[in-house]
Amino acid sequence: MCGRYTIAAGAEFIGPYFDIEGPLPEFHPSYNVTPGSDAPVIWQAPADGRACSLMHWGLIPHWAKEPSSKYKMINAKAETLAERPAYRSAYKHRRCLIPTSGFYEWHSEAHGKQPYFIRMKQAPLFAFAGLWEYWEGEHTINSFTIITTPANELVGKIHERMPAIMLAENYNTWLDPNFGDESVLQELLQPVDSALLQMYAVSTAVNNPINDSADLIKPL
DNA sequence: CCAGACGTTGTT
DNA sequence: GTCTGG
DNA sequence: CCAGACGTTGTT
């Protein structure tokens, strides 16, 4: 799955990389983005260009009675997006990209859990595939979830699943709210080739959400 | 019909 | 054990 | 994902 990631770039890098023409939100680079925090999301309205907004990590379905309820979904299985009531409409109309520079997975070992950091070899910045949703209350809350796929060969050494990585050549198709060919969308969500990734063990300092520095991604 | 759930992961 | 907060 | 709390009363 994907329960922690990094975004070691400021808005000044995100804008150009994702071809955002409009305004960019303020956010700080982070080596420890945790569920429940606000993070930048790239999305596209039906008759508009790409936009970047901060959203809440943990999708709140629009029918949730309270935004603080138990319905905060941080991950969504790629294989069942079209069936799940909580995701079906977002899958059709509100697909998004989550800018990232890498993610963490934990491996259960004899002595405890060992965190690993996984990044793209050739891309300091890339994107997870995700879905976003809005919740109408006193204030509107926008939230997102990260889609997961079965792990590829590399990540499979330590974990069963991993986040869906969207390749840059497919950004347009994935973000287009008018695109509806589900078999193509499922193709775009296939596990990324192991050859594109690099993985190594890191300190358990990442475990505590309070820690946030470049030291977190130093190889052990 | 109304009431209640709506999710993933890992572990057992 | 289970929920909440980060 | 992991870490940390999880409770009430009366008193300061």
Place this chain on the structure above:
DNA sequence: GTCTGG
């Protein structure tokens, strides 16, 4: 909102 279970 929509589906499932009673």
